[in-house]
Amino acid sequence: MEFYRSHVLVCTGTGCTSSDSRLLISGLRKELADKGLEKEIQVIETGCFGFCNFGPIMVVYPEGVFYCHVHEDDIEEIVEEHFMKGRVVERLLYHEPEATISTKEFDDIEFFRHQKRVALANCGIINPEKIEEYIARDGYFALAKVLHEMTPLGVIEELKKAGLRGRGGGGFPTGRKWEFAYQAKGEQKCVVCNADEGDPGAFMDRSVLEGDPHAVLEAMAIAGYAIGALLKRHEGLLPKHFDP
8 A cells, every 4th residue: 555645636527627637637747757756646536626616626635725726837836835845835725705815725715614515525535436435435335234234115214214305396205216116016127327417507416426426326226225126135136137
């Protein structure tokens, strides 16, 4: 296992990518290698932070320094000042509207400070393409609990008690939907991920799929188990097409 003194999280969500965050990442990695810092500083590609107007966005840990509107031309200065001399690049920090001083740390930004993220809890925090990072954030623990400790009806009842509802106009209870699917007759049932962005300019689904895809896969597996599309392995009730 490799250990780094700094981790640099760079957004690769749709908004930041359109602002050339990919070029920023490749340029940053090259500059770090040229300075002999590639084994000390790790660059991590993340999903959307939710602050698209200020992209490309970069957050440096362990300090939590939040840089915004970072471009290729800024790379040399960041590496020289921040990573080699330990000095924050003040001009790239976020400024609150009407504030006279800049905000240094991610957690101090007013936009984020009052948020309690649930569905988007991992977006901007983990590399969405590395399952190990999702597991490190307790990913797939819920699926393990469901498969080993709960019955399908138990899962459905838990959803009903939680009061989870669809986010569309109807707000239909999720537990009831899963209950109807569980009761439906049929030899084969499927779980389909509807990732359509129905509302113009609304990218909630895209943010989750780009920034935390394993959360979607885990939820689909739990839904599949609850409605009968995925049966418990240790009971020997796997679908006919499943070959372990």
